[in-house]
Amino acid sequence: MKHDSSALDRADTRLRHDEGIAGMVRGFIDRVRSGDLGMLPVAIGLILIATVFTSLNPVFLAPNNLVNLLFDAAAVGFISLGVVCVLLLGQIDLSIGSMSGLASAIVGVLWVNLGIPLPVAVLGALASGAIVGLIYGTFLNRFGMPSFVSTLAGLLALLGLQLYILGPTGSINLPYSSPLVRFGQILVMPHWLAYLLAIVPGVVMVVLGLRTIRNRATAKLSNPGLGVLLFKAGVLTLALLVVVFYLNQGRGIPYMFGLFIAMVIVMNYAFTRTKWGRSMFAIGGNTEAARRAGINVNFIRLSAFMICSTMAALGGVLSAARLASSSQQAGTGDVNLNAIAAAVIGGTSLFGGRGSAWSALFGILVIQSISNGLTLLNLSSSLRYMITGAVLAIAVIVDSLARQSRASHGRA
Secondary structure (H helix, E strand, O other): OHHHHHHHHHHHHHHHHHOOHHHHHHHHHHHHHOOOOOOHHHHHHHHHHHHHHHHHOHHHHOHHHHHHHHHHHHHHHHHHHHHHHHHHOOOOOOOHHHHHHHHHHHHHHHHHHOOOOHHHHHHHHHHHHHHHHHHHHHHHHHHOOOHHHHHHHHHHHHHHHHHHHHOOOOEEEOOOOOHHHHHHHOOEOOHHHHHHHHHHHHHHHHHHHHHHHHHHHHOOOOOOOHHHHHHHHHHHHHHHHHHHHHHHOOOOOEHHHHHHHHHHHHHHHHHHHOHHHHHHHHHHHOHHHHHHOOOOHHHHHHHHHHHHHHHHHHHHHHHHHHHOEEEOOOOOOOHHHHHHHHHHHOOOOOOOOOOOOHHHHHHHHHHHHHHHHHHHOOOOHHHHHHHHHHHHHHHHHHHHHHHHHHHHHHHO
8 A cells, every 4th residue: 555655655756747848848748749740840941041042032031021921921811721621631722722712703703894783793792702612511411422523613604704704804803992991901900909919818827827727636637737827828928029019110910810810819729629620630531430420521621621612712812802803813732832832841740630729820930931032033834833833742751650650659
C-alpha cells in the first residue's frame, strides 16, 4: 500500500510539473513528433516567404503593400473557407472558380443592366450558389456520383452559363462610387476600432479559459493552469496589436478582410462546438461508422456542398467589387488552384477528417504572399502558377507524411 501511495505521489508530482509553460512547450514538441504539425508549416512558410521577397524587394513588407495583400486575400479566402467544408468530408469541389465567376456575372447583370437593387442582386448571386451546391449534394446522395465528376461537369456548365449571361460584350463595369466597390477597394477600419478588435481575442481566450480551468478542477482533471492561459492570451494580444500598429502606418485594416476573419471565427465555432461540425469530422474519418452511429450523412453532405458553393459565390461578388467589373475572366485562371491550395496548405487534409476554418485564413496568406511577391518582382504569371503548384505538392506530401507518422505513433 505504501509503495502504491508513493507511486501515486510521483505521478501527481509529474502531473504538476507538466503544468505550466514548460509543460506546454513539451506538449507541443510531443505533438509535432507524433505528426500533429498544426500551423507550424504555415508559420515557417510565411517567415521564409517574407525573408526571401523582402531581400529581393523591400517593398514587400511595406505597410500599404500588406494592406493591398489583405484586400486581395479576402475574396479568395471566402472561397477557400467553403472548400474546407467539403475537404473535411473527403470530397472536392472543382467548380468553385466557375461558381465565383457566375456569381459576379449575376450581380453585374441584375444590378447594372436590369437596375435591380444591389442587396437583391447579391442575394440572388448567393442563392444561385446554394442551388448549385444542393445539386452536387443530391447527385452524391441519390446517385452516388463522385464529387470529382459532378463538380468537373459543373465547372464547364457554370462557365458556359457565365459567358451566356454576360453576352457578347463580355464585361460589365460596376459603379466606382457604389458601396460594393468602395467596400472592395478602399474602405478600412478606423484605428481605434482595429485596436479594439485586436484586444478582443485575448479577452475571450481568458474568459473561456477560466471557465475551462474551473470545470476541469471541479472534475479533478489536470489543466495547464492560469499562468499558461495568461501567457497565451498575452502573446496573442501583443502580436495582434503589433500587426495592427504596423498596418495602420499605411491605409489600415480592410473591412473586407475583417469580414473574412469574422466568417472564419463563425465557421470555427460551427466546426468545433456544434453537433454539425463534429459530424463533419466523423464522416470524413469513416463514413460508414458515422452512419452506424446515427449521423445523418446525407444531410451533412448536402449542407457542406451548399456552404461551399455559397462561399464561392460570395467570393465572386467580392472579387467583382475588388475589380469594379464583372467579366468573362472572373473565376478563371488560378482561382481554383489558389482556393484549394490555401485550404490544404493551411492544414486541411485532402483525405478528409482533419482541418479547421483557420486553415483557410493562414493558407490564403501564404498563397497571396507568393502571388504578391512574384508580382513585385515583375515575374510572369506562368512562373507564379508553377511555384504555387509546387507549394501545393509540398503541402500534400507533408500531410501524407504527417498521417503516416500519426498512424505509426498510434500503433506504438
